[in-house]
Amino acid sequence: MAIITLTTDFGEKDYFAGAVKGAIYSELSDIKIVDISHSVSPFHISEAAYIIKNAYKSFPKGSIHIIGIDSELTPENKHLAVRLDDHYFICANNGILSLLASEIRPEKIVEINIHDKIQSNFPVLDVFVKVACHISRGGTLEVIGKSVSEIKHLKQFEPLINSEKDQILGHVIYIDNYGNVITNISRKLFETVGKGREFKISARRLSFSEIYETYSHAINFNIEKEKRKEEDGKKLAVFNSAGYIELAMYKSNPSSVGGAASLFGLEYLDTVTINFQ
Known part of the structure; x- marks a missing residue:
């Protein structure tokens, strides 16, 4: 079974990171969860991208990486599931993917569309966990989203x-x-x-x-x-x-x-x- 990693700006004081882990274990009791960092500065997309970009390569192929930074669903901030470099990334379309994919082209990008089945104001806990567990069970990206080719780019970081x-x-x-x-x-x-x-x-x-x-x-x-x-x-x-x-x-x-x-x-x-x- 694949490893699921967590990179968030939740910090260590609040219950958020613990609740996410609990939700994953409730669906997959024998899964392995690795905390990459919960100390990303709040809403700091480039900081999160730097951390995950340099950490994910040490994990086995097929690992699933949840990125909980600026993840609230809005008309301008959709949710994505991505296969990149034989890894999976679940994140918001807020520019972080363009920083992760600056040197390697994504193999598959889907815009997650399962929100009508989930009542949530905590998308990392509800939506991202559901997607990560689906992928871990061997599910395909097409089941949880529609293919897209355009993502938000942050050119100012080049x-x-x-x-x-x-x-x-x-x-x-x-x-x-x-x-x-x-x-x-x-x-x-x-x-x-x-x-x-x-x-x-x-x-x-x-x-x-x-x-x-x-x-x-x-x-x-x-x-x-x-x-x-x-x-x-x-x-x-x-x-x-x-x-x-x-x-x-x-x-x-x-x-x-x-x-x-x-x-x-x-x-x-x-x-x-x-x-x-």
């Missing part, structure tokens, strides 16, 4: 390249638990545009001229620890594990000395520019 091909204009799309700042500039895009040229990354008053492979590569361990001028708190740019350029502080702690976001003065959607020479 980096821009100037006509001279010597500049990438990106943005902050995510700030992680350590306060590190993740941009929407992928390593693949950086290498394709940069072609090995020297570069300068600029964000507010900050600049970086080197990108490290790992956080620890920013530290010269050949120098005795007591003689190193910078270690904890060193600013750096790194290719993170998800393949994006990240601006970070080495071993930062947002609850004490602060993280990169607060110390750099960077926030969601702030501009990050790379100029090549």
